[in-house]
Amino acid sequence: MKPSLVLKMGQQLTMTPQLQQAIKLLQLSTLDLQQEIQQALDSNPLLELIEDTSDTGSNSESSDSSDEHQNELTQQASSNSSSDDNSTDTANTSSQDQENEGSDSLYEDQWAEQIPSELSVDTAWEDVYDSLPPSTGNSSSGSDEDFDYTARNSTAETIQSHLHWQLNLTPLSDNDRLIAIAIIDAVDESGYLTCSLEDIHESFDPELEIDLDEVVVVHRLLKQFDPVGVAARDLKECLLTQLTQLSADTPFLEEAKLITQKYLHLLGNHDYNQLMRKAKLKEEQLKQAILLIQSLNPRPGSVIQDENSEYIVPDVIVQKRSDRWTVELNTDATPRLRINASYASLVKRADSSSDNTYIKNHLQEARWFIKSLQSRNETLMRVASCIVEHQKGFLEYGEEAMKPLVLHDIAEAVGMHESTISRVTTQKYMHTPRGIFELKYFFSSHVSTSSGGECSSTAIRAIIKKLIAAENARKPLSDSKIAKLLEEQGIKVARRTIAKYRESLSIPPSNERKRLV
Structure with missing residues (x-):
């Protein structure tokens, strides 16, 4: 075949950078979008945040009025004062400063005399320093009072760290402490021992001459640590350890120990008839014993959880106003952006220098980014409004009034593709009077x-x-x-x-x- 040139006509969809950016922002969650906006602010000098200027305006007005008043006073003083008056004012000012310094030092000496040189053991800081003078004490604003230092700066405690803290307060020999550390390291998040005592015993160096009986004794000691029942080998041992810690006069304690020791499998299968027959208990006795067992903690390690709180920020807010359901964007979820007018005014059309090209390129990128954000918000509003219109019964009466809804229904209503609706409803949340729900929640077969x-x-x-x-x-x-x-x-x-x-x-x-x- 000879090589030849052939003309063909066809259609092809090209993903422009602007379209790619719009699709990327559309599928981001609120937290991911905030990170993307922050990266754009750091990399593009022509983008800036629109901050709330209500307080700034009042402060600027007050500062302007004070400046004007200060200027008037300065003009009057310059026209009416003389050199003698100036010298007199200077002398008066120096004398007042000396008096103030003398009074301050005297006050500080009197306050220092009230503080004892040595404090008793049970003396608290507030007992001595509670009545600090206003001039020397550190002023704290309202926001500082609400600041939780422990919650923001402390590390999450694990079950191992909690047990190690108690171990450090317990007097033990060197070998027993090594055994306790090995047992604590083998405890999982639920508080159970993940290996047998024999395996722990074999893991030690034979030169230490540690017997299995020593491991058993230390393990029995660790089970008494807080939370009680920790380091147990199974559920039966965990519950029995907690039952032995109860007072001897606890009602139905012996019945609960009997059920836990011999018939725990029947209790797990809810075979109450056979349980009453084998344990020789009446129905009321069995009921009270089961209530006592249910008051125990089958997972003692869950008391100390190594989890960080995760908060959901809703993208849209739904409220009922004047018998109508209204949908609005959560403005606190996404920062508002604008183009820096000072930098934008430096762009010159005919200039082809590197500085002008740099500003021009970033100006175009800033415009694309803001336009993509606006497109994301508009699409999210249209989809959320359509969902609320379709699921009014859920908002009024609850889950039993939920109507069937699929992506195709919303796509036809808003005139978009189903893939776009899927991107909009993924990891986007709606705040309603019935709670916060993901937009995917409203779709069902x-x-x-x-x-x-x-x-x-x-x-x-x-x-x-x-x-x-x-x-x-x-x-x-x-x-x-x-x-x-x-x-x-x-x-x-x-x-x-x-x-x-x-x-x-x-x-x-x-x-x-x-x-x-």
Whole structure:
């Protein structure tokens, strides 16, 4: 074949840098968007934040008036004063300064005499320094009073650090301390021992001549540390350790120890009839013993959690005003930007120098960035308003009134592609009178009803949760029974679907929900 030139016509979608930036900002969460804005502010000198100028304006007005008043006083003083008056004023000023210095030093001497040279052991700082003079004490503003130094600067405590702190306060020999450290290092986040005592014993150097009995004794000591039951090898040992710490006159203590020691598996299976028969307990005795066991902590390590609080900042706020649901953007979530007018005025059209090119390029980037932010806010508002319009029943009556909704419905309503709606609703949150929800929460599949309508899966989950909450604890509802109850309401749902919805709500099956009460 000979090489030749051929002309063809076709359409091709090109992703411009502006479009790529708009899509990138559209799918970012609030925290990620704030980081992106901060990076843009650091890299582009033509971008700046729009700060609240309400207080600044009042301060500037007051400062201007004070400056004008000061200028008037200066003019009057210059026209009416003489050299003699100036010398007299200087002398008076120096004498007043000396008097002030003398009074201040006298006051400080008197205050210092009130402080004892040595403080007793139980003396607190506030007992002596509570009545500091205003001139010498450090002034604290209202914001400083609300500042929680411990919460912002302290490191999160772990179960190991908590146990090591108690170990340092316990007098032990060198070998026992090594054993205790090895046991503490083998404790997991729940507070349980992750390996056997034999493995811990074999891990030591034979030259130390540590016996297994020493490991058992130190392990028994560690189980008494706070929280009680920590470093236990299983649930039975953890609960028994906590029961032994209770007072001997605790009601139904012996029954609780008997159940925990021998019949804990029956209690876990909720086989109360066999439990009463084997333990030879009456129903009331079993009920009180179970209540005592339920008051214990099966996961002692959960008392000390190494978790940082994560806060959700809503992107949109929904409120009801004058019998209408209104949607507005959360202005506190995203900073407002503008172009620095001083730098923008330095751009010259005909100048091709490097400085002018630098400013011109950053000016164009700043305009694109601000336009992309505006496009993101407009798209988010349109999608959120459409969701609120479609889910008014949820806002009025709750989850049971949730309507089925898919991405295609919102895409048709706002005239956008489904992929765009997916980006907008991912990691975006809406603040409503019923709580803060992700925009994805309002989308759910549907189930046909006997009347030919549709019911949302979210509404079905709410109905299942309501039925289980009102069930008889002695005879909990099975999945088949719940399916029949829903069918009576005109909702056709299979038993397997009920089981799937129940598991998504973290609700155990009927045999595990059985109670004596």
